[in-house]
Amino acid sequence: MCLAIPGRVLKTFEENGLVMGLIDYAGVQNQACLTYTPEAEVGSYVIVHAGFALQILNEDEAQASLRELSRLADIMEEDRKEKDAK
Amino acid sequence: MKYLDEFRDPQLAKGLLEEIKRAVTGPWVIMEICGGQTHSIMRYGIDQLLPPEITLVHGPGCPVCVTPLETIDRALAIAARPDVIFTSFGDMLRVPGSSDDLFRVKSRGGDVRMVYSPLEAVKMARENPDREVVFLAVGFETTAPGNAMAIKQAAAEGLTNFSEIVSHVLVPPAMEAILSSPACRVQGFLAAGHVCTIMGWDEYEPIAAKYRVPIVPTGFEPVDILEGILKTVQLLENGQPGVENQYLRVVSAEGNPAARAVVDEIYTVCDRKWRGIGMIPGSGLMIRDEMAAFDAEKKFKVEGIVTEEPEICISGEILQGLKKPHECPAFGKECTPTSPLGATMVSSEGACAAYHKYSRKGLL
Ligand code: SF4
Numbered sequence: 001m002c003l004a005i006p007g008r009v010l011k012t013f014e015e016n017g018l019v020m021g022l023i024d025y026a027g028v029q030n031q032a033c034l035t036y037t038p039e040a041e042v043g044s045y046v047i048v049h050a051g052f053a054l055q056i057l058n059e060d061e062a063q064a065s066l067r068e069l070s071r072l073a074d075i076m077e078e079d080r081k082e083k084d085a086k
Numbered sequence: 087m088k089y090l091d092e093f094r095d096p097q098l099a100k101g102l103l104e105e106i107k108r109a110v111t112g113p114w115v116i117m118e119i120c121g122g123q124t125h126s127i128m129r130y131g132i133d134q135l136l137p138p139e140i141t142l143v144h145g146p147g148c149p150v151c152v153t154p155l156e157t158i159d160r161a162l163a164i165a166a167r168p169d170v171i172f173t174s175f176g177d178m179l180r181v182p183g184s185s186d187d188l189f190r191v192k193s194r195g196g197d198v199r200m201v202y203s204p205l206e207a208v209k210m211a212r213e214n215p216d217r218e219v220v221f222l223a224v225g226f227e228t229t230a231p232g233n234a235m236a237i238k239q240a241a242a243e244g245l246t247n248f249s250e251i252v253s254h255v256l257v258p259p260a261m262e263a264i265l266s267s268p269a270c271r272v273q274g275f276l277a278a279g280h281v282c283t284i285m286g287w288d289e290y291e292p293i294a295a296k297y298r299v300p301i302v303p304t305g306f307e308p309v310d311i312l313e314g315i316l317k318t319v320q321l322l323e324n325g326q327p328g329v330e331n332q333y334l335r336v337v338s339a340e341g342n343p344a345a346r347a348v349v350d351e352i353y354t355v356c357d358r359k360w361r362g363i364g365m366i367p368g369s370g371l372m373i374r375d376e377m378a379a380f381d382a383e384k385k386f387k388v389e390g391i392v393t394e395e396p397e398i399c400i401s402g403e404i405l406q407g408l409k410k411p412h413e414c415p416a417f418g419k420e421c422t423p424t425s426p427l428g429a430t431m432v433s434s435e436g437a438c439a440a441y442h443k444y445s446r447k448g449l450l
Contacts, residue, residue, distance in 0.1 A: 003122055003306075004228065004280045006089040017242065018205075018235075026087040033205060036231055036345040045089060047283060047336055050175065050225075051203020052232040054283040054345065055336050057089060062335035066092055069309065073101025080104070 004049035006057050007032070009042050023048060089335070093307035102312035103135055106319055112139025114322050115271045116315060117264070117407050119257060120278035121148030121435025122306050128440040130308040132315075140315065143271070143407035144440075146260050147278050149225045150177045150433035151405065152360040155393040157253045158183040161222050163388045164251065165191045165198050170386075171214060173207040174222040176200045181432050184394045204236035204250075211240060211248035220382045223250040228280045230254050230371055231345035234352040237373070237380045249382035252373050255358055257281050258289055259369035264406055265297040272407050274318040276304040276311070279333040284349075286341030290329045298327040305333040352377055361429055362402030399428035404437050411441040418442060 007023035012034060014020065019034045023046065030048075034040050037053040046053035092098075118124055124144045127133050133142050146152055162183045165172035172188070179188045179200060192198040197217075201207050204221055211219040223233040233250065240248040257278060264270055277290060282303040290301045300321035304314030314332040321330060331337055349371070358370025373381040398416045403409040411417050411430070421427040423439050430436035434443075 004283070005087070008088075016239065018239065030202075033203070033232070033235065035235065036342055036348075038344070047280070049228055049280060050232050051205055052235070054228065054231070054280065055338075055342060058335050059089075062089055062092075065313075065334060066098075069098045069101065069313065072105055073097050076101040076104040 004047045004054060006045045007048055009034070009040050009044045009046060011042060012040070021046070021053065023053075090307060093305065093309040095309060098309045099312055102309065102316055106140070106312065106316050107137045109316065109323060110137055110139045110319050111323060112137070112319075113141070114139060114273050114319060115141045115143060115407075116274045116276065116318050117143045117145045117272040118276040118304070118311070119145040119147040119261065120281070120306075121151070121433065121437070122280070123147070123276060123278070123304065123311060124437050124440050125435050126306050126308060126311055128444040131444070132308060132311055136315070140319065143410070144404065144437040145264070145275075145407060146360065146363060146405040147226070147257070148430070148433050148435040149229070149255055150181055151401065151429040151436045152255060152363065153178075153181065153224050153253050153429070154359045154361050155184060155395060156359075156391050157251065159391045159393055160383065160388045161251050162186050162188065162191055163391075164220055164382060164386045165196050166194070167218075167386065169218050170197065171210055171217050171219045172196065172198045172222070173201045173210065173219060174198070175224070177433055177435075178222055178224060180426075181429055182426060184392070204233050205239065208236050208239050208243075208245065208248055211245045212243065215247060217247065218385075219248050220386075221248070221250045223252045223254060226255055226257055226278065226281050227284045228278075230349045230353065231284060231342070234349045237352045237377060238348060240380060241377070246379070249380050249385050250373065251382045252353065252371060253358070254353065254371035255360065256355070256369050256371065258293060259366050260360065260363075261293055263363070263366045263369070265293070265299065267406065269408055272299070274300040274322050275302065276314045276318065277301050279303055279305045279310070279337055282333065282337040282341060284342050284345050286339050287329050287331050287337055288339045294327050294329050300327055301329045303329070303331050303333050303337050305336065360405070362399075362405050364402075396427045401428040401430040401438065404430055411438040414438070
């Protein structure tokens with residue numbers, strides 16, 4: 001139920017007094033309310049759940065996590081090769 | 087999809103798995119709180135890839151599963167009224183009440199409509215001034231801000247034909263209920279990442295300190311879950327209770343204060359009964375007295391609800407991490423996703439449904 005996925009803000013507009021965004025999820029587009037993420041702008045990635053953006057995805061943190069995890073995967077791969085060689 | 091696919095990369099998952107194997111001496115019992123995480127764990131066969139020292143137990147984090155039977159029965163009675171357009175998220179439609187569900191009410195002519203956002207229900211109220219639009223507001227902290235905004239919006243527009251049946255639940259009191267049970271075997275938690283987008287992770291620090299457990303807010307993709315498990319195992323092995331955030335790209339310490347402010351404006355904390363578990367003090371949200379005009383349970387008094395749970399169902403013990411679905415005698419026999427006996431088999435995020443669905447083949 002708490003499923004929430006990242007999508008990219010394509011445009012923002014106002015509807016019935018609420019800030020809304022048109023969000024792109026790899027080609028599928030849908031509207032979401034941006035009232036809880038007022039700093040979201042065109043190009044931001046937001047985490048959307050049940051029609052509301054809950055947070056702006058921190059792209060720097062995402063890249064840093066991926067770099068760290070690739071490093072770990074490489075170390076493990078090296079270790080495995082070493083063990084196999086022995 | 088960007089920021090999803092990268093966190094499903096088998097190479098990264100493999101590296102994490104090896105590091106977990108290297109770090110663990112165990113044995114450890116770790117609970118993932120959220121049904122979405124249970125679903126991912128089963129889908130990618132993560133439980134079967136982990137070293138035998140780690141046991142994952144599945145938490146109560148499926149709001150559909152824990153919505154009390156009385157609430158469902160009351161919702162069904164309101165949905166059957168001819169003056170009502172009844173709206174709900176899709177996952178609630180098949181949840182069995184004592185003798186009925188929303189789908190069957192619809193097939194008998196009830197005007198039951200699925201919505202993707204609670205704002206769609208407000209729109210229906212705007213467009214149908216001669217009908218009463220009722221929204222079944224269930225969910226955790228993740229869903230409460232949207233559902234609260236629907237009432238705020240209806241109030242701002244002066245709509246008098248919109249109301250909600252509110253059965254919101256809160257995660258930390260449920261964690262405390264699990265931890266303080268004498269039968270508790272959980273030693274560490276993967277906290278529900280999307281609940282933390284709203285609440286932040288700092289509300290878990292007092293729980294981690296009081297019960298001396300590690301709590302790791304974790305995302306939903308396989309790489310997230312494996313990293314969450316690794317961090318939990320490292321904290322356990324080092325004898326370090328405390329909170330460590332895995333889901334850095336989405337969760338901050340403070341969460342989303344703007345969303346919490348609207349939740350506080352519309353709802354207030356109350357005691358709440360969890361289906362299968364029982365009453366947990368301070369574990370729910372209800373509509374504030376000032377907003378009573380938007381409370382469907384006050385607007386449409388439904389009397390004489392007598393609930394009946396199937397005796398055989400052990401979903402309560404499953405939701406507390408005490409038993410696993412296949413230990414239920416009805417699992418896969420009398421109880422299947424097409425004819426569910428309990429809510430944990432209905433919701434796709436329920437542990438019983440997840441066990442039933444996945445032919446548990448590994449990702450790697
Ligand atoms: S298998 Fe069905 S009857 Fe058994 S615990 Fe799960 S939902 Fe209840």
